[in-house]
Amino acid sequence: MAKTTKSAPLRGPRKAGPEATRQKILDAAEILFAERGFHSVSVRDITAAAGVDVALVHYHFGNKQLLFETVFMRRAELLNAERLRRLEAVVQRAKPRAPKVEEIIDAFTHPLLDRSARGGPGWKAYFALIAQVNNSTEFGGLMMTRYFDPVVHAFIAALRRAFPGCDERELYWSYHFLSGALTLTFAETGRIDNLSQGACRSNDLDSVHQRLVPYVAAGFRALCSRSSTTPARRKRKTL
Amino acid sequence: MAKTTKSAPLRGPRKAGPEATRQKILDAAEILFAERGFHSVSVRDITAAAGVDVALVHYHFGNKQLLFETVFMRRAELLNAERLRRLEAVVQRAKPRAPKVEEIIDAFTHPLLDRSARGGPGWKAYFALIAQVNNSTEFGGLMMTRYFDPVVHAFIAALRRAFPGCDERELYWSYHFLSGALTLTFAETGRIDNLSQGACRSNDLDSVHQRLVPYVAAGFRALCSRSSTTPARRKRKTL
DNA sequence: GTCTATAGCTTGATAGAC
């Protein structure tokens, strides 16, 4: 029993210390926010689910809004690190050429879909939360930009190399469509289950990934190849 | 002045009658729900914005939830009718062959993007609301299914004819990705403005439509052609 | 149909004992 230093004080089944309390609050908040959205979950709901006192949210996080952002940030950092690692690996492996579009998209989406499928209920809830935030007028523009833009810029830089001479706007709009398709998947609303009368299931993320990558890659090629190879033939069409 | 029947009683600038009150409440609710979501908007917020009394929401709609569903339904019926008309026109024009994929997708998306772009603030808000509902764990599965599945089934039937022998699941997942890309567009969160440093603008829906159609058409072809023409080459890939 | 008034609760947040 050499572990009696003060770096892990009183680490037992009963009293787990302030860090454990923080994590219990974050875990409970994550699930409730994902299920019902920011505004319909009260601080009391969260602390009751976490099995801690009401006042501790304000002690540890300041207020409800800051708790929300902490939930959002906690897993974003892990995700972004892995996605950048994967992207770098793909780029290195393809050198000196640019990687295939499919490989770039896979590096971007696989770490997310894999965790949502197999990371446990915390990850599942987190991605459902992302789905709501991404499509929210209130939070979408600010929070997604703040926590995910760095990794998106790296991703777009890789795609820029895959489509030399491509108009920047085609790349950004193509990414926008990918973002919408991906985050709707995270929501797992069950709508496709109803629509397909059971042929497809919202929670079958392996099926999604298998299809999302070629679908999106084809979309990128449709927009980003034509703008460089056939700029004159581009139709000027009003809506 | 032959219009003195009781079908339009007291139609003046001051007292506009109960139907006008209903519409004022719906208009205000639509904008507020779109801006801040269902739960963060109070009945008082709505009636204050509408310039009517608090109690009238309950008189006219029963409760807050039923008001929400009425807002959602009001424009859905108009939209669905026009989309079915457009789809039918495209199908008739192409007979006896199936229409081009691009034409089918255009019939599905144009009525929406056109109204969001040029229909005024009520339509704009309505589509932002759709964006949130579609990605919501709480409302998405139920409400989108209830109000939009009939038109989606007609749309998928047309695509089925365009991809004869295609696996049903490819059609449904392809539609799912379209739905995500489209509804994120409706949210107009400003994220792409930040990401592209102004090169793309969330509210430039003409640009979106010009790109969404070929992007999605290419995606559909990537998934729905291969499943019928090259079933043996289909890779069995785990996530 | 519209309004006033209010019942009955829940909310986010905090002050202060331990």
Add this chain to the structure above:
DNA sequence: GTCTATCAAGCTATAGAC
């Protein structure tokens, strides 16, 4: 760090005058 106790403000909903 954690808890008890409480506050002021906000909420949905309704009863009843007009």
